[in-house]
Amino acid sequence: QSVLTQPPSASGTPGQRVTISCSGSSSNIGSNAVNWYQHLPGTAPNLLIYGNDQRPSGVPDRFSGSKSGTSASLAISGLQSEDEADYYCETWDDSLNGVLFGGGTKLTV
Amino acid sequence: QVQLQESGPGLVKTSQTLSLTCTVSGASSGSGGYYWTWIRQHPGKGLEWVGNIHYSGSTYYNPSLKSRLSLSLDTSENQFSLKLTSVTAADTAVYYCARERVSGYHYGMDVWGQGTKVTVSS
Numbered sequence: 133q134s135v136l137t138q139p140p141s142a143s144g145t146p147g148q149r150v151t152i153s154c155s156g157s158s159s160n161i162g163s164n165a166v167n168w169y170q171h172l173p174g175t176a177p178n179l180l181i182y183g184n185d186q187r188p189s190g191v192p193d194r195f196s197g198s199k200s201g202t203s204a205s206l207a208i209s210g211l212q213s214e215d216e217a218d219y220y221c222e223t224w225d226d227s228l229n230g231v232l233f234g235g236g237t238k239l240t241v
Numbered sequence: 242q243v244q245l246q247e248s249g250p251g252l253v254k255t256s257q258t259l260s261l262t263c264t265v266s267g268a269s270s271g272s273g274g275y276y277w278t279w280i281r282q283h284p285g286k287g288l289e290w291v292g293n294i295h296y297s298g299s300t301y302y303n304p305s306l307k308s309r310l311s312l313s314l315d316t317s318e319n320q321f322s323l324k325l326t327s328v329t330a331a332d333t334a335v336y337y338c339a340r341e342r343v344s345g346y347h348y349g350m351d352v353w354g355q356g357t358k359v360t361v362s363s
């Protein structure tokens with residue numbers, strides 16, 4: 133079990149909006165920035181959101197991130213078939229003194 | 242354009258040492274503001290942080306691997322490396338190297354290598 137808790141799966145139909153949650157604690161999400169990755173099978177993970185809610189250049193604005201307290205969320209609007217992938221949250225943990233990944237959420241479109 | 246490329250053996254015998262190298266191109270591994278990171282993914286599982294290293298020499302290791310792990314950085318060759326001793330089948334995974342931007346907070350791994358599959362077997 134990961135210290136950062138994500139739902140194992142999520143689903144939606146094309147055009148819909150889905151959200152993926154990531155729950156942690158005061159030593160990780162509560163005191164550090166949260167980053168999100170998209171991971172397609174056979175490829176390297178891709179940074180989607182950094183610093184809780186910032187998008188790297190090239191990431192569509194359909195992807196958005198937010199954080200409140202010890203939880204964070206990734207929202208994907210206007211779902212497309214190519215969004216079908218695994219999504220991971222990630223942050224630093226002050227107690228562990230290291231990086232944590234959530235367990236991952238498999239999104240089905 | 243910054244690129245990372247992992248290299249190393251795809252097969253390692255049980256109890257031996259796994260050694261991987263990540264070659265950085267398009268940027269200097271000696272530049273501040275970044276940690277050079279290793280992540281792995283066991284078959285059918287999620288991402289697991291292995292550890293990272295800064296050009297200053299600071300290292301952070303996953304506590305579950307700390308006793309067996311050593312990371313190093315060669316700025317002259319623009320490479321960073323991983324050594325994991327006494328490997329078992331549980332170390333079988335795809336290993337990724339990545340660049341992590343750090344500015345106060347950890348702002349995510351913005352460049353990744355393609356990943357290299359490592360199998361541990363007797």
